Amino acid sequence: MSLNDDIKGLEAAIGESIIGQRDVIRRLVIGLLAGGNLLIEGLPGLAKTRAVKAMARHLEADFSRIQFTPDLLPSDVTGSEVYHQGEEGAVFRFHPGPLFANLVLADEINRAPAKVQSALLEAMEERQVTVGGTTHKMPALFMVLATQNPIEQEGTYPLPEAQMDRFMMHVRVDYPSREEEVQVIRLVRQEEQANNREASPAAGDAPAQVPVALAQEAIFAARREIAALHVAEPMEQYMATLVDATRHPADFSDDLARYIELGASPRASLALDRCARAHAWLEGRDYVDPVDVQQVAPEVLRHRIGLSFEAQGQGFSADDAVATLLGCVALP
Known part of the structure; x- marks a missing residue:
């Protein structure tokens, strides 16, 4: 089997x-291959947590789940220095928190106050945590997958723009169809x-089968192949133009000029490049084409676009803005 087949497995x-x-699962895998953090948004009961647990179960990796609550403290996430009295005298030793894992599920991240949410920023961006003046490195394979409920207002703390920008992709989970819900009922009954x-x-019962876990080295090898994918100069211009259109919407559409108030940062361009390369690799190609960019653009851009009050009043969403951008920007 090839490396691509292993990841497809x-x-x-x-x-x-x-x-x-299927689309959510594909985005999870793209995020894993691109080495980014994901924000997964959906109503309760739509298998957000289940999807992350399923990926961790089939991957040779340490998994940690943090339930975010209003009374959570930063040290509950990062860990803290604990006083020890031993034969060698009194010392402070660092006890790692649940953040020190390969896959970290930050469940209902918007239930925790800003101080706790900010404890994730250094880990998500720098792949390290500083406690008591000492820096502690995260594992080589490290990924934060945060979930949030879009409808809850009471007792929640909306994520600030700076933290939203740290998420490579914002994935939305929708309701299943009626036929798919029947399959869900049957699957859970079988479990x-x-x-x-x-x-x-x-x-006479056969012993339960333990799922085969994919080795971490396969992920690192796939990342090396993805990093070597060819990205033509016109494709680079296309991605940069898409992001620039969020900053200067008047150059592309009068409606966008009225509806977009804040454009995306350079992190959006970098995320488009990395995610498009991962998508192309999964499709078995050694080059990036416009379809790859268009497939990942909604997840990369929707949380990085600030809409005006007029847009919100008229029901114009960030996804509508991305769709309009894709229609306005010329293909390479």
Whole structure:
């Protein structure tokens, strides 16, 4: 099997546990290959946490889940220095928090106050945490996957723009179709039956199979191949123009000029490049074409565009702005 087949196998394995969310699974894999952090937004019960757990289960990696609550402290996330009294005398030793894992699920991140949310910023951007004046490096494979509920208002703390910009992609999870929901019912019923057999096995029952985990080195090898993908100069210009159009919308559309108040930062251009290369690699190509950019553009740009009050009043969303941008910017 090729390296591409191994990653496709990981994607298929996640899909066995998640029904009707193929696009979400593909974005999770792209984020993993591109080495970025993901913000996953959706209503309760749409398998956001389940999808992240499924990826961790089929990957040779340490997984950590942090339930964000209003009373959470930064040290609950990063860890802290603890006083120890031993034979060698009194010393402070650093006890790593749950943030020190390969895949970190920050569940309901918008329930925690800004001070706790900011504790993630250094780890997400610099891949390190500083506690008590000492810097502690994160693992080589490190990824924050944060979830949030879009409808809750009471008891939540909206993420500031600076933190939103740290997420490479903003992935939205939608309702499954009726047929997919029937498959969900059957899948959960089968899992329940399997758990009952495992808890109280009957004579002749076959032992439960342990899922095969993909080695971390496969991810690093895939990243090396993705880094070597060819990106033509016209494609670079195309990505840069898309991002520049969010900053100077009047040059492309009168409607965009009225609706877009704040454009995307250079992180958007870098994310477009990395995600487009990962998408092209998954499609089996050694070069990036406009389709790759268009496929990842909504997730890369939707959380980096600031809309005006007029846009919000008329129901013009960030996704509408991205769709308009893709239609206005000429293809290379």
